[in-house]
Amino acid sequence: MEDRKVDILNKDGKITTLFYMLGFLLAGVLIWGAIGWGIDNWLGHNNYFLIGGVVLGIGSSLYLAWLRFGRK
Amino acid sequence: MAQPGFEPPGSGDFIFTPIFGNSILATKPVLLLFFSVILISVFFIASSRKAAVVPSKLQFAGESIYSFVRDGIGKDVIGHEFQRFVPFLFTIFTFILTNNLFGIIPFMQFPTMSHIGFPVSITIFVYLVYHYVAIKKHGxxxxxxxxxxxPGIPKPMYVLLAPLEFLTYFAIRPLTLAMRLFGNMFAGHLLLMLFTLGGEYLLGSAWVIKIFSAISFSLAIGLSFFEMGIQCLQAYIFTLLAALYIAGALADEH
Structure with a gap:
């Protein structure tokens, strides 16, 4: 089942994979950045959590992209 | 300044006043939209009305567009259930393609999809369709x-990945789908306007500068062909991604 999924997503070569990965990156940065920004506003304005959230978002979206397209 | 300088085109050039009356429905983009619907209907009715085993040139043209969408996008991407989505995909493809191509056809010269409302409304349909299909199939x-x-990743990772996947499906996908089409058409039209208006402006200068006007005009013509490629590609990508989202919704396992 998992193979079929990966197969569908990779069907038309690299361009759609690229769009998927861009979507993941955008989603990761937005959601974890927003959570970090919220914590910053709650605790006081020092922006450390915002930076941490963005980094975490990039990391998790790359991990997700690897799960979807890189893993065998 | 002694002379008024060149005024570059901007987003203000995308705002049209109504051609007749006061209604927003009588502006150029909306009229182009209606015209595209008539054009597509007439073309495909004419090409399929006298269908024969040995096709005429018109029938051949209509059928090749149809089979391109059906086999190249529907069958290849969606798989065995593709047949019921072919009308939807075909409509999206021809509609976007025609409206994009208006951008380089003389006297029309405005891609309808460079107004954000039109891509957004098509995206809403795609959004509803792929969620509906998935909810109907899986609950x-x-x-x-x-x-x-x-499945198959360590439990703590779900904290990181679950919100990300959720946002991808419900916000990022429709957002990027609409923005990609809008942005490409907007930028393309702006580029063509820049070189055309620039050439026109340079034409009013001293004769040495008129040479550069010729360069500007020929760039505008060259870029029009380049734009034609982009316009076809964007219609294709929009339809392809719509098909991919439907395919993902139909897949047995996410």
Whole structure:
């Protein structure tokens, strides 16, 4: 089942994979950045959590992209 | 300044006043939209009305567009259930393609899709279709569970990945789908306007500078052909991604 999924997503070569990965990156940065920004506003304005959230978002979206397209 | 300088085109050039009356429905983009619907209908009715085993040139043209969408996008991407989505995909493809191509056809010269409202409304249909298909096939609970919780990864990772997947499906996908089409058409039209208006402006200068006007005009013509490629490509990509989202909704396991 998992193979079929990966197969569908990779069907038309690299361009759609690229769009998927861009979507993941955008989603990761937005959601974890927003959570970090919220914590910053709650605790006081020092922006450390915002930076941490963005980094975490990039990391998790790359991990997700690897799960979807890189893993065998 | 002694002379008024060149005024570059901007987003203000995308705002049209109504051609007749006061209604917003009588502006150029809306009229082009209606015209495209008539054009597409007439073309495909004419090409399929006298269908024969040995096709005429018109029938051949209509059938090759149809089979391109059916086999190249529908069958290849969606798989065995593709047949019921072909009308939807075909409509999207021809509609976007025609409206994009208006951008380089003389006297029309405005891609309808460079107004954000039009891509957004098509995207709303795609959004409703792929969620509806998935919920009907899997049920809402299983759909959300499959979407957010991918099997075979360590449990703590779900905290990181579940919100990300959720946002991808419900916000990022429609957003990027609409923005990609809008942005490409907007930028392309702006580029063509820049070189055309620039050439026109340079024409009013001293004769040495008129040479550069010729360069500007020929660039505008060259870029028009380049734009034609982009316009076809964007219509294709929009339809391809719509098909991919439907295929993802139909897949047994997320």
């Amino acid at each position: 809402l609970g299983k759909y959300l569970k499959d979407m957010c919780f991918m």
